[in-house]
Amino acid sequence: MASDYQTPYKGVLGWLDDRLPVINFADQHLRFYPTPKNLTYAWNFGSLAGIALVIMIVTGVVLAMHYTPHTAYAFDSIQKIMRDVNYGWLLRYIHMNGASFFFIVVYIHIFRGLYYGSYKQPREVLWGLGVIILLLMMATAFMGYTLPWGQMSFWGATVITNLFSAVPVFGDEVTRWLWGGFAVGNPTLQRFFALHYLLPFVILGAVILHLVALHRYGSNNPTGIEPKGKQDQVPFHPYYTVKDLFGLGVFLIAFSLFVFYAPNYMGHADNYIPADPLVTPPHIVPEWYFLPFYAILRAIPSKLGGVLAMFASVLVLFVLPWLDRSRVRSGRYRPIFKQFFWLLVLDALVLGYVGAMPPEGIWIPIGQIATAYYFAFFLVILPLLGIFERPKPLPNSISDPVLKKGGGQPAGATAKPMEKA
């Protein structure tokens, strides 16, 4: 049971570390942690997502102290927060826009993982945990949007919970069970609040597992080649702590522009009208980050088919590591993959646009074509590319491609950072 661990620290720190090796843990995972030295800014979005989660939890906990989860008081309590609670407007605008920014950051993080093949062996579980986090985020965001109990809250909750009535045989029972009644009502709001408070901590747990899986093999990098030695790596601190902090600064500037100068830009005017079960808004539209999935839902003419397609669009990511048969990880060395990848990014944007449009006229076929491409990318194109694509030659190591360009630095020079650590 006793381990051989000997703390290198002296004094009080040593006493603590001997009993609870947290300092050793931080050293290993934050300070000396060897990280590929060639990570681009695309790798900033992982830490940003973590910070976004913390921002959401901190503001959310304080908001919960002033919010009343009851259909008769929810809207009023939000107005109380916006008007009378000290800096309540600030807390709420940070939380509202924080949700959007959390999704922006996570979507970029996911597309980065896709482009550089970060889901490939041996990081399949790391990737799968990421998909679980995405699913949890979607559930949390959806339930959070219900809480202000405005028109879009109520009708959005009605439309989405109704999706479960597509379940064969038990559909109606499942939906009633979700609602806690015969329609979206007070029991629904109260359970959504309870779950909206709970799920972020489940996300936090999933994030910790995500990090455990990450630190098993370390970060992927733009070349997709594993580091071959110390010359390919730098310690996390100070190299990536400072880079992540700089990224955080840029993120906070963009975030602040919305919080302070366009706080309602990404919301819907309808949600400032108290929920009224007797009045249906002319267009029921989810928040922007769900629009691509909403477009997929509506692309399939049958209700059950639409619901299955929507869930499948996320679930397909779980099997992605086994669909992509290419042995080359990074899109950098995959000329054909690269083109299909950017087409997928465009496709996701098109789906998002279609999701915001009424399901009529030209938007129906466009949504269907975009949906078809989305699934074709994962289920047809990726498996075939693994067979037919001829990747470009890979460099021998992370340091290699740059050494050629950089005019032949001696290998010792690249190892220098490690001496400092």
Add this chain to the structure above:
Amino acid sequence: MKKLFAAVAMAATMGLASGPAQAAESTSLPEHTWEFEGVFGTFNRASAQRGLQVYNQVCSSCHGMKYVAFRTLEDLGYNEDQVEAIASQYTVTDGPNDQGEMYERPAEANDTFPSPYPNEVVAKNANGGAAPPDLSVITSARPGGPEYVRALMIGYEEAPADAELAPGQYWNEYFPGHKIGMPQMLMDGAVEYQDGTKATAEQMAHDVTTFLHWAANPHMEERKRMGLKVILFLIVLTGLLYAVQRKVWSDVKK
């Protein structure tokens, strides 16, 4: 549940069934310049005070603002006594008293702008079936915000010959569907401004919308002031972090 879903789908498709009407609905709102726009925009106090006068003399006969407390009017430049005086023009229902009965009393600073109707049903019945909405957050609750609210108030027109207006309905260019239950209230000279400003319909629409935008965003000025400081601070901090990053990474040959 299937019925509900169908109803939602119906509502969505009805949107497309009424295509021509919709096309007409989306009459683009006239551009208007507000003092509260932009990074440095603030509420013009004189305009907002005139807007309050319009609200008191015109809007309040049908609308309430149940989230806006009289005490917050101090933000618009009134002192405590003035706020009490404004509040006392309104009557609110309070109670129960010692006898267990509800009673009416003049409003105080701590009350909110009351609706003239005791409840939604009375409001509906008195207004041809459409209750006048609460105006606390009206400029947030309509697409187009202040532009829409202003345009609506001066957007009354003669109904086209083929339009059928029910009794108590009016034709408004900017109202979705055009048939609105609120008559045109802002005619030139509808109020006599205390500060001598000429009370044209345009002027009153501008003033009352400024007031309503303040009512919906009472912390807007504080928000913008804070935002400026926060963003300037972040720009400097981020610049420094970039410099530190360059320095730290300078010994790594990539």
